[in-house]
Amino acid sequence: MSAPLHPGEWLGMLGGGQLGRMAVHAAQSLGYRVMVLEPDAHSPAGAAADEHLQAPYDDADALTQLAARCAAISTEFENVPAQVLERLGADRPVAPAAPAVAVCQDRAAEKAHFAKAGVPCAPHALLQSAADCAAVDVGLLPGILKTARMGYDGKGQRRVKNAAELAAAFAELGGVPCVLEQMLPLAAELSVIVARGRDGQMVTLPVQRNWHVGGILATTAVPASGIAPELQAEALRRAQALAEAFAYVGVLCVEFFVLDDGRLLANEMAPRPHNSGHYSIDACSHSQFELQVRAMAGLPLPAPRLHSPCFMLNLLGDLWFDAAGQQREPDWAAVLQLSGAHLHLYGKAEPRRARKMGHLTIACATEAQAREQALAATRILGLPTEGLV
Template sequence: MSADNTLAPLLPGATLGVLGGGQLGRMFVHQAQGMGYFTAVLDADPTSPARLVSHHHIQTGYEDPQGLAELARLSDAVTTEFENVPAAALAALAAQRPVSPAASAVSVAQDRAREKAHFVACGVPCAPYAVIETAEQLAAVSSDLLPGILKTARMGYDGKGQVRVKTPAELAAAWDSVGKVPCVLEKMLPLALECSVIVARGADGGTVHLPVQRNLHRDGILAVTEVFEQNLPPALAQQAVAAAVSIANGLQYVGVLCVEFFVLQDGSLVVNEIAPRPHNSGHYSQNACDVSQFELQVRTVARLPLTQPRQHSPAVMLNLLGDLWFAHGDAAQTPPWAEVLALPGTHLHLYGKRDAKRGRKMGHLNITAATPEAARATALQAAALLGIAPF
């Protein structure tokens, strides 16, 4: 019973279910509740951010049949906030309730080899690559792909499961170090910058998108997103949006999809990967757009009409990692939120996680202003107060 454009919209008062209790689930729940929906979250962690704010919490693993049955009983439609939810769980739920995105689309995003093949099928350029599943495939890798990045085909995000390699010997050692699981080797390309597009696609095939987001990663984790008119050359932005829509259409996707791109030094665009959910780089939309990525997610799940979001303010998003709590030593200290919030146009979003840990996503700070220059200046002030390196 996957998403179907013949089904009537779910109006406020219905219950929307979500697989996963992380911060993306929490923000989805907040948005859904603000629009008048009830919510149900399935997550094994009793202290998960979304569980703490949802009407219903089912404390089981993603593959527990009884937990999935209870989520289906409580919910009128179901979505996910975590790309590594087993596709089989989504398929099982889809036999009873509308599920978006569908298991078929999520399973592509969960496997880098299938993901790359999908990009090629959609005519969207990606980095030259080779699939490595056997010793024979390892031996056959072309030297043209080195130096490269070896990435595990499954269960990799935020830079996890990735090893940079320069020589065939380093490649062999890296494959051994990840347990000789299926991998993709991508050729390293001369990057100028990174960007992403959030696209929402309805069950009727209609699409809308947020403005193209310019991103800065540090240690494989998104650190800063800047979004304003002409943050990228207009032709390049149009190309990125068209590629994202093509990828979503090719998957028959229903829901919110993030497509991440590399802009090369020669000005060309290549796709990096997709995330079948709202994305860190779209958080600015909560304060800078008239429709946020989480409202788009609610609308796609509930089969409500999709309207093209409009950005009303230039914005910068700063990712807030647990490291900020340890800026002055090994004992956790609360960052100077009062000083940060004294700056004009600052909007603090914390995820309700009890313990700060280095590298853990604890929240984000959105900065809006009348001009890109003012937003960036305030963001740099905030970064200095928080101990975030300038950008």
């Protein structure tokens, strides 16, 4: 693709979740039309798209139709088969490209990419059999055992204290290839979102500080207060190095651990917009979703500017159930009375516990005001207060 795509042209999106939905909205605001390929008839992105192509991701006829209609194609989640992206990439620009997605689908390949780019990560070992578990370096214990593929939001992970627990956890996870990571004392968790264009231009969102509950993101704060400026700058440089080593095109999120001793280690990557960057819709001059669309379309990438300190609160399906387990609607009217409150619900018909149903961004003139209003939101909704107190 040598020239930027003109408004009115079609963009393709593999995947029908909330990330796709917000990317569709960003594309439409720039004048593009979007075709979503998604097997679910009632997906969030499919409902927002100009056209929903309902078919499996590897359906040959659907892929042919997508490539024929769309001038550029992306994916909203990393578990779309990399072979599908490779096939589409033979005919159309695909961002991110299949090789980068394939690396991010496999934790072992991801660790190797960290090493290639000179970005340190936690000590680890690849375990492919029970024999590997028995022979593991005991210095990696206690640790976290993670399936090499298809793990997210704390799924496919087990904490293990000793060799016996490691063997049991490996069997419980099905004996599939896993990565054992040494458990390290954490002071903070950060994430960086970098966007890279086809011409190599790169921009980043500000460093985001994150808090998780049960392995699922609960709160994101921007700016990342309490994190030294030099450490934030290092996180930005390392994220850019990882994108550059891929010759990546699109939005890439890199999660980092800050250890008690001040070291910065890469945790994992996501080849797409990320939950921790949702605040950018309301608190930045350009959102992560606009940057993804611009990278797809070959448009310039402006440096995003944070115009409002903010807290982003994840809204899980648990909020739709009272203490007795009866379903009810949260008090959105009370939430929307709060200063700086921006509510985003994803259009999912059925709330389920631990299911991401939306997010709430509180963006105010000062960090103190944003914190005060975010705490008020947690009281109204019964949300965890991680990162706020």
